Amino acid sequence: MALLAAGYITGGEVFFRMTGASFAYEAGKYGVIFFILLGLFLSGTSRKSGPYWLYLLFLIPAIVISSITLDYDTDFRKAVIFNLSGPFCLGITALYCIDRKITYKQLQDLCWSILMPIVAMGVYLYFYTPDTREVISGTGSNFATSGGFGPNQVSTALGLGIFFVIVQIVTQTKSVTINLLNLGLLSLLGYRAIVTFSRGGVITAIIISAVFIFIYFRGVSTKTKSRLTIISFVIVIIASVTWVLSSTRTGGLIDKRYANKDAAGRIKEDVSTGRSVLINSELEAFYAHPVAGVGVGKIKEYRKEQTGISAASHNEMSRLLSEHGIAGIFALLILLIYPLLFRFKHRGNYLFYSVFAFWFLTINHSSMRIAAPGFIYALCLLNVVNEKKKNPVHRKRINA
Template sequence: MKNSQLTYFNLIIVHVIIGFVIYLLPFLAKLYTVFVFIFGVMYMLRTKNKNNEALLICGYIVGVEVFLRMTEGNPIHELSKYLVIVFLFFGMIYKGFSKNSYIYIVFLLLLIPGIIIGANELSFDTNLRKAIAFNISGPVCLAIASLYCYQRVVTKEQLFKMFVFIGLPILSMTIYLFLFTPSNKEIFISTQSNFSASGGFGPNQVSTSLGLGMFVFFVLALLYSNTKKMIIINLVIFVLVSYRGILTFSRGGVITGVAMIVFLVLILFYYSGPKVKSKLLTIILFSVIGGGLLWSYSVYKTNGMIEYRYANKDARGRDKEDRLGGREAIAGTEISAFKENPIFGIGVGKNAEYREEIIGHKVSSHNEITRMLADHGSLGLLGLLILFITPISLYFGNKQNIFLISFFVFWALTINHAAMRTAAPAFIYALSLLKVKFVDEETPVVHREPAV
């Protein structure tokens, strides 16, 4: 265990250094991307996915995605989704997948008519490949990840490693953000999403990644730290990640991270004995006090603007009429498109052009639910029902996956404010389908049913 803690501490130091180095030498972000890919390939070939190493590789890709986009390390915008698909596909070649996961093959098939319609309906001025890939890569990534994860047995040790792999690159991004934009009061003059405090990148995506990081380091501190030193280290990182998440002024990611933590604590409290409940109450008390102090400091550093932001007020403290930053209008056009084309929808990628005709702005969707309805019609509705019902039904058969509800909440909340622009919601959703066994290393792991 000491060696494990030492390795973890060393990895933290390495990823702090990565954040510093990429800030000083931005071109190294491209080399970082190459390194992640080569490491993933070599790791997969060496281990042959014996202990679900595919999940670890994809966890790291999900954690590093926004950082690489922010620093222009990704040569292709959707690269992380493609890599998740590739590595999990090869993971299934090595280890198979559950024969009962066919429901996600059905989900994939439901996407095909919308792709065909989009390919035929998009205007000549539109880049066909980019328009379709931008909108369909997320659902396809989710389907492949779900095929891999459906009732696949993982142990608590494998989960711990996966949380570490997700969290480390988010730590690098957090360090980069502190260097790129110190929390000077001068940059907080409005209540709009703050690009300056988000590394010059989209606050929505940065907030989503940091919100996931909040949950990861809270879990590491609460469940996977066996010494006071490790608890303190993980809690310090948790506070740093949370603080930078707040400073993005993008509420979705932070609220999602908090919601994930709340659901996890409630589940632990419900299933725990009296002694553990007493410890959880202490943790809850200190968390509330610590959260209050962090929020107060954030209010001070942002000239009170962050308080206005979460209260949906402008910089003068006046209530805003638009509560979701224009997203209601975007979602409204997609509902209209669904009503006009209720069977097969208007086609993948077409909704931006349709929206330009209605409101005069060619903007992308922020809501995956309304986008699925607009692009795929009733087939999209059926696909959404599959996605919502399946994880919940599995929960009653595998309550040892104490993270299931939190994973599901991350997906459900994220697709409502950031659609599936990153690989995170697709991958994290799939993790809710895992069959978790909290067993000792000496105890034989119960194997899942035969794979195909």
């Protein structure tokens, strides 16, 4: 199944980058796109996919603009691919997932395919990162505790793993042994995510997990609700113990990080760690070029010309507006509105609001530098149905 292969690559992308297993930096997105295109070739797409074809078309004009506006010494191909591989991955995966019927068993298998490589990354970080107490001296994002890789991306992947572990705990409650194993994984991934000192992935995981439990709780029987209440209480206890452990191992610095304080305990003026300035510069670029935008990959050059700052905002929404202009607005409207309209007629997907929220929250703190936001977004378009029961075959008895 194309989704299983693409899901595995999505879950393992950051791990592959971290260990040097990728043949290219964007290999994760290329892999997802390859398997999804293969799936589209073999099974096609739904008649309801029109808005996502339109979404992909809205991404094209800015490519033409960037061919004119990018600096002469900028690699045009790399600039375009780096900035559009994420949105393109989302569009292609959405074409495959829209109104595609899968059973709850297949959805569980998909969750496992995403989770397993993230668990492998958590185990890798446990064995191959230095002692937390030796490498943490401040409240900034920490590369050493993130396996030497980008803390934001590692935190995002681990946060996604936390969510899918909770999905397994809540939906697969029959085996005590499996539940204990899952609770252990929850603590492992939670600790590794917290000590990256990157807050985005952890906060996103908490929000989408709470949303999932609330939605799932509303749709089950009274007996299951009682059991789910106990499970939720246990999850809170495990999370609390993990936080206390993290606080102890970091000498209380993690508490200051989430309280928006520096190592000396002074409150930082900007909770966004400077990103608000970058986002404002992108919005100003949009106001200056509202029709066509500044072009794909141009916003960093534009910002440096205007403000002298050469940094990325990691906010996909403001980047789409600044680089694509009015086409970016239409693209965002499709991504925001169409899934909600689809939800009115297809209410079987209990992951809908969580995966939709994961996409929205992640693109606002980590952009689409990895495949996860685009791929996970597409999961909210799946049409999850009950598995068909096989009708018994009745044969007439032959009397000899």
